[in-house]
Amino acid sequence: ATVLVNGQGNRETPCCIAVKDGQLLVGEAAQTSGLPPEDIVFGVKRLLGRKWNSPDLAEDLRHLPFRVVEGKNQQAVIPVRWGEEEKLLYPEEVLALILRELKNTIVEHTGLADTKSIGAVLTVPASFNDAQRQAAKDAGAIAGFNVLRIINEPTSAAIALGLDKYHESERNAVLVDMGGCSTDVTVLTIEDGIFEIKSTAGSARHGGEDLDGRLLEYCLAQFSREHPGVDLRARPRALRRLQKACERAKCRLSHDIQAVIEVDSLVEGHDFSCQITRARFEELIREQLEETLRLAK
Ligand SMILES: Nc1ncnc2c1ncn2[C@@H]1O[C@H](COP(=O)(O)OP(=O)(O)O)[C@@H](O)[C@H]1O
Ligand SMILES: [Mg+2]
Incomplete structure (x- = not known):
């Protein structure tokens, strides 16, 4: 098996879309579009196949910065400004736009004709119910894939790790x-x-971003010691850049025992630099690690 690289040269495509000047942007292009957070649609996996009146959905909606309204058949639907008009996109349609982008990558790299003949196996969380699985399948079909199977994410991870061998x-x-x-x-x-x-x-509400968050708090504390007069929390753009740097450092700590978090001219011309060891990082995220162990019991 080969993992293809997308148009940005990456092996992973973030699941988000945005529309800028009437143009669809998918993945990193959406993330780095400079559009405000309420114009970037992400995390539709949480909306997929969910009923509008379900308590789980209501809870998730409180955490999403973009607009979601009730559509037909009690489905969640996302109003997106697309050039002059406003389009209502169902979660499976958003997912389909992302899958179609992946399909374009496949077509470009393999020279396969862009027909329904490209078979696809999609993975979903093991906790997905039938409606959520069906919605994932629909998304694959809308994107023009021939969906062969829907399999559980942990099963696919186990296969990838060769646990059956x-x-x-x-x-x-x-x-x-x-x-x-x-x-x-x-x-x-x-x-x-x-x-x-x-x-x-x-x-459903703890993951890698919380680890970034802990690292971010650590950096913010250091920054305010160095520049007591500057309130970094009131600077969303600077915060986002620092948060990105924290995420990169976190990934580096997966294979190195230390990492540097550096952002040039973070705010008001102040450069930021901070060194962190894996041991220190593990202390910072202790609560998250304990929560994960609790889930496993
Ligand atoms: N090498 C790595 N070490 C630690 N965390 C990583 C690494 N690579 C990716 N991540 C983190 O994994 C998370 C994304 O997980 P992923 O499975 O791709 O997303 P999803 O939430 O859609 O399942 C992000 O928080 C990202 O920072
Ligand atoms: Mg995942």
Whole structure:
């Protein structure tokens, strides 16, 4: 298997879209468009296949900066300004726009004709119900894929890790999947290449972004010691740049034992630089790690 790079040269495409000057922007192009947060649509996985009146949805909506309204069949729908008109996009349509972008990448790299013949296996959280799975399938179809299967994310992770290869007899595995804003812990058994999910637990509001957040707090404390007169919290653009630098440092700490967080001319010409060790970082995120372990019990 080969992971293709997208138009930006990256192997991952953030799940977000925006429309600027009537042009659709997908992934990083949307993130770096300079548009205000309420114009960038992300996290539609949370809206997919959900009923408007479900309490889970109401809770999620409080955390999304963009507008979501009630559409037909009690579905959530996102009004998007598209040039002169306002389009109502259903979550599966937003997902389809992202999938179509991925399909374009496939077409460009492989020279395959852009027809329905490109088979796709899509992965969804193990906790997804039938309606959510159907919505994911619909998104694939709208994007023009021939959706072969919908499989669970932990199962796909187990396959990617080759967990079905090592033993013939039945064995158990615990998979911890920390995404951007959620963490799922799944127990599954594997026998003769068959995966069976025994149980799954998740925290829909804790994930990698919380780790970035802890690192950001750490940097903010250092910055205010260095420049007591400057309130960085009141500077959204500077905060976002620092937060991005924190995320990069976090990723680096996955393989290095220390990292530097550096932002040139962060605010009012002040450069920012801070060194952090993995041990210190692990202290900062102790609560999150404990919460993850609690989920696994
Ligand atoms: N090498 C890495 N080390 C630590 N965290 C990483 C690394 N690569 C990506 N991440 C983090 O993983 C999170 C995104 O997870 P992902 O599974 O891609 O998203 P999703 O929430 O859609 O499942 C982000 O918080 C990102 O910072
Ligand atoms: Mg993920």
